[in-house]
Amino acid sequence: MSRAANPSMLDAQTSERCACTHCGLSVPRGLIEPGREEQFCCAACETAHEAIKACGLGAYYELRERLEADAMPALSTGNRYEQFDAEAFQRVHVVDDNEASRSSCEVYLEGVHCAACVWLVERVPQILPGVIEARLDLGRSLVSLVWNRDDVKLSRIAQVIDSLGYRVHPPSRSSDRSARRAEDRRALIRIGIAGALAGNSMLLAIALYAGMFEGIDSGTRLAFRLISAAMAVASVLWPGRVFFIGALAAIRTRTWHLDMPIALALGVGLVAGVVNAVRDAGEVYFDSITMLVFLLLVGRWFQQRGQRAAADALELLFALTPATAHVVGESGEVTEEPIEAVTPGMTIEVHAGDSAPVDGVVLSGKSSVDESVMTGESRPVAVSQGDRIAAGSVNIAAPIRVLAEAVGDQTRLGKVMRDIERHARLQTPVIGQADRLAGVFVVVVMALALATFAYWAPKGVEGAIEHATALLIVCCPCALALATPLVTAVSVGRAARSGVLVKGAGAFEDITKPGTVLLDKTGTLTKGTFTCVKWLGDKGCKRQAAALERGATHPIARVIASLDDDDSLDVTDVEHRTGQGVVGFVDGQRVCVGSLTLMESERLAPDANLLQAATTEAAFGNTPIFVAVDEDVCAVAVLGDEIRAESRTVIERLGSMGWRVGMLSGDRQEVVNAVAAQVGIEPDLAIGGVSPEGKVERVKAFKDRGPVVMVGDGVNDASALVNASFGIALQGGAEASLAAAHSYIIDDDLEQVPEILGGARRTVSAVRRCLGVSLGYNAVAASLAAGGLLTPLVAAFLMPVSSLTVLGLALHSRTFASKQ
Numbered sequence: 001m002s003r004a005a006n007p008s009m010l011d012a013q014t015s016e017r018c019a020c021t022h023c024g025l026s027v028p029r030g031l032i033e034p035g036r037e038e039q040f041c042c043a044a045c046e047t048a049h050e051a052i053k054a055c056g057l058g059a060y061y062e063l064r065e066r067l068e069a070d071a072m073p074a075l076s077t078g079n080r081y082e083q084f085d086a087e088a089f090q091r092v093h094v095v096d097d098n099e100a101s102r103s104s105c106e107v108y109l110e111g112v113h114c115a116a117c118v119w120l121v122e123r124v125p126q127i128l129p130g131v132i133e134a135r136l137d138l139g140r141s142l143v144s145l146v147w148n149r150d151d152v153k154l155s156r157i158a159q160v161i162d163s164l165g166y167r168v169h170p171p172s173r174s175s176d177r178s179a180r181r182a183e184d185r186r187a188l189i190r191i192g193i194a195g196a197l198a199g200n201s202m203l204l205a206i207a208l209y210a211g212m213f214e215g216i217d218s219g220t221r222l223a224f225r226l227i228s229a230a231m232a233v234a235s236v237l238w239p240g241r242v243f244f245i246g247a248l249a250a251i252r253t254r255t256w257h258l259d260m261p262i263a264l265a266l267g268v269g270l271v272a273g274v275v276n277a278v279r280d281a282g283e284v285y286f287d288s289i290t291m292l293v294f295l296l297l298v299g300r301w302f303q304q305r306g307q308r309a310a311a312d313a314l315e316l317l318f319a320l321t322p323a324t325a326h327v328v329g330e331s332g333e334v335t336e337e338p339i340e341a342v343t344p345g346m347t348i349e350v351h352a353g354d355s356a357p358v359d360g361v362v363l364s365g366k367s368s369v370d371e372s373v374m375t376g377e378s379r380p381v382a383v384s385q386g387d388r389i390a391a392g393s394v395n396i397a398a399p400i401r402v403l404a405e406a407v408g409d410q411t412r413l414g415k416v417m418r419d420i421e422r423h424a425r426l427q428t429p430v431i432g433q434a435d436r437l438a439g440v441f442v443v444v445v446m447a448l449a450l451a452t453f454a455y456w457a458p459k460g461v462e463g464a465i466e467h468a469t470a471l472l473i474v475c476c477p478c479a480l481a482l483a484t485p486l487v488t489a490v491s492v493g494r495a496a497r498s499g500v501l502v503k504g505a506g507a508f509e510d511i512t513k514p515g516t517v518l519l520d521k522t523g524t525l526t527k528g529t530f531t532c533v534k535w536l537g538d539k540g541c542k543r544q545a546a547a548l549e550r551g552a553t554h555p556i557a558r559v560i561a562s563l564d565d566d567d568s569l570d571v572t573d574v575e576h577r578t579g580q581g582v583v584g585f586v587d588g589q590r591v592c593v594g595s596l597t598l599m600e601s602e603r604l605a606p607d608a609n610l611l612q613a614a615t616t617e618a619a620f621g622n623t624p625i626f627v628a629v630d631e632d633v634c635a636v637a638v639l640g641d642e643i644r645a646e647s648r649t650v651i652e653r654l655g656s657m658g659w660r661v662g663m664l665s666g667d668r669q670e671v672v673n674a675v676a677a678q679v680g681i682e683p684d685l686a687i688g689g690v691s692p693e694g695k696v697e698r699v700k701a702f703k704d705r706g707p708v709v710m711v712g713d714g715v716n717d718a719s720a721l722v723n724a725s726f727g728i729a730l731q732g733g734a735e736a737s738l739a740a741a742h743s744y745i746i747d748d749d750l751e752q753v754p755e756i757l758g759g760a761r762r763t764v765s766a767v768r769r770c771l772g773v774s775l776g777y778n779a780v781a782a783s784l785a786a787g788g789l790l791t792p793l794v795a796a797f798l799m800p801v802s803s804l805t806v807l808g809l810a811l812h813s814r815t816f817a818s819k820q
Contacts, residue, residue, distance in 0.1 A: 022049040022165070023073045041073060048074035048165030055127040057120060064116035074165030075111040081158035081168060082336060083324040089338040093170055094154065102132065103149045107158070109141050110167040120164055128152060128160050170338075187301055190239035194294040197235040198287075204228045205287035222280050229277040232286035236270050240293040242300075261442045262296065265476030272469045282466075285473060292476065295803050299485040325357040326350070328401060339408065348402045350395045358404040359411045362387045365400035366578045368554065369393045380555060382579035396554055397578050412692070445475045445782070452786045463788075471785035474798055475778050483770035483806050491763040491815040495743070498816045500752055500759075502743040508760035509767075510725040514658030515707030516685075517753070518699065518720075519651075521665035521675055523713040524730060524750070526641040530559050533622065533642060536613050537635030544586040545593045545627045545637070547571050552582065556625060559639055560593060577601075581625070592628040599626050599633055606633035614638075621671030646751050647679045653754045659709070662702075663687065664695050664720065695720035711753055712741075726760070728753060759816040766813035770806045777802045 018027040021038040022045035032039055040046040052060055083089055094105045109121065117136070121143055124134040130151030135144045145157060158168040204224050211221060243266065246259030269285045276282035327337045328347040339357055342348070347363060350356050356369075368380035371393045380396055383389060389402055391411035408414055449468045456464035492502045522528050535542065546564035548571060549557040574584035580601065581594015592602055596614070599606065606614070606626060614624035614636045622640035626633055651661045662685030665672045672688030675681075687698060695710075699720045702708045710717065710724035718740040721727030729741035730748050745752045781798060784790040790798075 020045050020073070022046070022052075025073060044074040044076040044165065047076045047078070047163060051076075051160075051163035052120070052165075055123075057123055057127070060116055060120045063119055064114065075167045076162055076165050077167055079159075079162060079168075081155040081162070083338045084154040084158055084170070086338050086341070089170065089340065090154075092338075092340055096149070101148055101150050102146060103154070104144070104146045105154060106142055106144050108169040109136070109143055109161065110169060112136065112138060112141050112166055114138075117166070121161065121166065124157065124160060124164075128157060131157055187297070190242070191294070191297045191301060194235055194239040194290070194297050197231045197239075198290040198294040201228055201231045201235075201287045201290040204231075208284075218280075225277040225280065225284055228284060228286040229274050232270055232273060232289050235290040235293045236266055239297060240266060243296070261445060261475070261477045264442070264445075265472055266293070268469060268472040269476070272473075288473075292803070325404075326354075342404060342407050344404050344407060346404045348404050349399060350389075350402055351399050352395055352397060354395055356389050356391050356393045356395065356402065357407075358402065359391050359406040360389060360402040360404045362389060363401045363403050365398060367395055367397040367400050368579055369395050370555070397576070441477055445472065448475075448782055448786060455786070456788065467785060467788050467790075470790050470794075471782055474781040474785050474790060477774070477778070483774055483810075484767055486807055486810040487763065487767045487770055487813060487815075490810045490813065491759070491766070494816040495756075495759060496746075498752075498755065498759075499746045499749065500743055500756055500816070501746060503741070507726050507742050508763050511707045511709060511757060512761050512764050513707060514660075515709070515725070516660045516662060516702045516705070517654050517709045517711065517757075518662045518664050518702065518724070519681075520710075520712035520717050521663055521667055521672060522641055524711055525647045525663065525675060525679055526643050528641060528713065530555055530623075530639050531642055532559055532563055532637050533640040534617070534638035535563075535635060536617075536638060537610055537627075539635070541591075541627050541629050541634045542637075543569065544589065544591050544629060545635075547586050548574065548582055548584050548591050548593055552576065556623070556639060557582065560625065560637060563637070589629055593625060596624070596626060599628060602628070604628045604631065604633050606636070610636055619670060620674045621667060643675060643678055644750055646749075650750050650753055651680050653751075654757075657754060657757065659757070660685065664690050664698055664710075666690055666692075692717075692719055696723050699723050709753075709757065711750075728756060755816070762813070763815045766810065766815060769813070770809050773809060774802060774806060777805070 018032050018039045019025070020027050020041040022040060025041050027039045027041045031041065038049070040049065052058065094103050096103050112118070112121065115138070118138050121136045122134050125131040131145070131147045133144070133146040137143070143161075145154075147154070147157060161168050204227060208216070208221065208224055208228075243259045243263045247263035250260055266289060269289050273284040273286055273289065277284050324336050324338055325342045326334050326349040327342065328334055328349055334349050342358060348358055348360065352367070362383050362385055364385060366382070366384045369383050369389060371381055371390065383400065390413065391406075392413045406412075449471050452471050453464045453468040456467050495502045519525055543564045543566050546561050547566070547569040549560040550567070550571070552558070552561070569587050572585045574582060576582050577594065577598060580598040581592065583590070583592050583598075583602070585591070592598060592604065610633065614626070617624050617638045622638050625637040625639060627635040627637060654661050661681055663672060663676055663681050665688050667688055669688035672686050673683065676683060676686035690698060695717065696719050699708055699710055700723060703725060707725040709726045709728065710720050711728045711730070712721055713730040717729075721729060722740040727741040727743075729744040730750070743756060781790065
């Protein structure tokens with residue numbers, strides 16, 4: 001019995017009768033095999049189950065059940081992955097260790113979703129000789145492979161992983177990824193060393209403070225002070241050197257940076273402490289200095305985490321674009337080549353179900369393509385000789401051959417991705433706010449220190465140095481440096497608990513004042529899926545239409561097939577007409593299902609009322625599909641994209657908050673107007689027929705008038721999301737939109753949009769409150785130090801207190817409310 005190859009075809013056909021042995025989802029009635037103990041919802045699940053059992057890894061199912069992981073169908077493709085062994089691919093992605101005859105590579109896996117998946121993938125070395133190691137990073141869906149190239153090929157490893165139910169995608173830009181990983185590792189090492197030195201310095205400080213009250217042997221006291229000095233020197237010059245490097249870079253480039261006052265305070269405190277330790281006189285501040293180095297490094301790590309997450313999302317995004325192409329040679333033979341080997345001018349064959357790997361012109365063949373990757377509209381578009389096709393578009397119906405005009409970064413999709421990447425690197429205002437304060441801060445603190453020294457010098461140089469040193473120490477801008485990363489880290493955590501993942505909290509400052517919210521139509525204001533919203537005419541022919549369309553892969557055919565699950569009808573002589581529909585016999589009656597063009601080609605005419613009703617529905621953006629039985633056009637299935645129930649409420653809430661709400665869509669203007677009228681968007685802000693590039697231009701135009709929030713879910717929205725003041729993507733949308741957006745909504749709930757805007761405003765207020773407290777603290781402390789009321793010892797004690805105050809304010813700030 002044949003099985004559906006694509007699990008997405010099963011959504012509307014599933015039932016409660018039987019659960020899939022592999023994934024646990026319901027098995028369609030037509031795929032149930034009576035008398036068989038094991039049942040499967042698709043061929044991919046059956047393949048994965050057989051492979052897992054054959055390799056003795058049945059414990060996977062027990063582990064998944066204990067973890068209560070969500071059901072997810074297998075994504076096995078049966079691909080041979082021969083392109084992984086091509087020289088061009090190996091040169092770009094594989095690292096060889098010639099001495100050990102080993103090779104290593106990282107690949108992305110599609111479909112990993114729980115700890116049981118990690119357990120299964122990491123058992124590959126046990127079932128395939130020659131594989132030395134397989135380590136899966138679940139959060140990034142990235143598996144690191146090490147193998148003996150004399151024993152096994154990379155393509156064979158990929159085949160085994162594919163058979164276990166996970167699609168394998170090649171990585172990209174491995175050198176950039178390795179550099180980022182090395183940088184992250186160095187940052188964590190610095191934090192670890194700083195923490196260890198701070199902890200030991202605190203222990204010695206406790207002993208010295210106790211000795212001040214209880215008495216301590218002078219030799220022991222000197223030894224403890226010198227050991228503390230050594231630890232402080234190591235802390236400042238090893239993990240803490242990053243602040244001095246940053247300060248020197250700022251001086252060379254003649255720009256102000258927060259590292260400058262931090263380096264100044266740490267340097268002065270360290271020198272003064274070391275001098276006093278060697279002299280065995282005066283106070284030392286090594287416990288405060290080492291603790292501040294540790295806290296500042298932790299704050300910087302928080303700040304960089306969001307940037308790393310965005311970069312990882314972009315890596316996955318690039319990996320999921322087509323990695324290979326079927327190249328047609330001069331003699332007509334077709335070979336699968338890595339995308340790196342494809343150049344403009346080559347002829348590419350795009351099979352049904354495949355994504356186009358290039359921008360080009362159709363040379364031969366007729367088909368329908370899903371261009372939603374660029375237009376956002378899932379409605380298939382007919383293409384034939386002379387028509388243009390964009391990379392990423394999915395060929396639905398039949399093979400076509402395309403003359404490549406642009407490849408890789410030069411395709412429209414590639415340019416969108418690079419635009420996203422470029423904007424992801426730009427510094428956001430709230431991150432630079434503290435740096436902008438640094439210039440004024442350094443000048444004021446230095447001036448105060450000189451004035452303090454000058455005032456106290458006539459009364460004694462030693463006292464003047466002590467008071468100036470106290471001022472420099474107590475004015476270390478550690479709280480200023482920690483305010484932004486601590487508040488944003490707490491805010492991001494609370495947003496996650498409320499159902500929103502935030503990657504670009506730094507952009508919150510841009511949306512504190514109301515401006516314009518621009519919403520995509522398909523998948524944002526609407527549900528984004530084709531459904532039968534209305535059936536006009538005879539409902540009795542619904543069973544015949546569904547039977548005829550059952551088994552087809554076209555999106556429209558899947559919707560029609562889902563209308564009835566009776567598989568007892570006899571279907572014969574099925575003929576698919578590209579771009580028109582399908583014709584065949586159902587229980588001996590000739591049935592035609594398709595467009596009006598199909599009806600006309602069969603010389604079948606619907607009656608005037610049915611035709612008028614279909615025309616009216618088409619004007620609202622719906623797709624009328626005619627159904628004819630024998631000589632009678634008896635019904636019209638109206639397919640469309642249903643508007644979300646909450647859309648109008650959300651738009652009204654945004655309006656009450658002071659935001660203007662508009663719509664940007666690639667769909668026809670009349671369709672956009674109809675949707676706008678139903679959800680309450682003003683006609684002049686409902687803009688249709690907009691390409692991805694056009695959306696960017698519209699966003700930039702609106703930004704000239706004020707802040708712009710873009711809400712979308714598709715690749716066609718990605719560049720607009722990243723160019724907006726703040727981008728919000730809906731979970732379940734395209735990987736590109738999730739990678740580009742500053743935040744995305746986990747549960748696909750549009751009502752979270754107003755919550756995000758409110759939370760952003762409260763987060764920025766909390767940051768400014770912490771910055772204000774920090775500056776106020778420094779002003780009061782500097783006044784006391786300048787007046788001689790603060791000794792260096794007290795200053796060293798108060799320095800970390802300010803950081804703890806900011807931490808307390810950050811933890812108690814109410815930014816995002818937890819979801820009930």
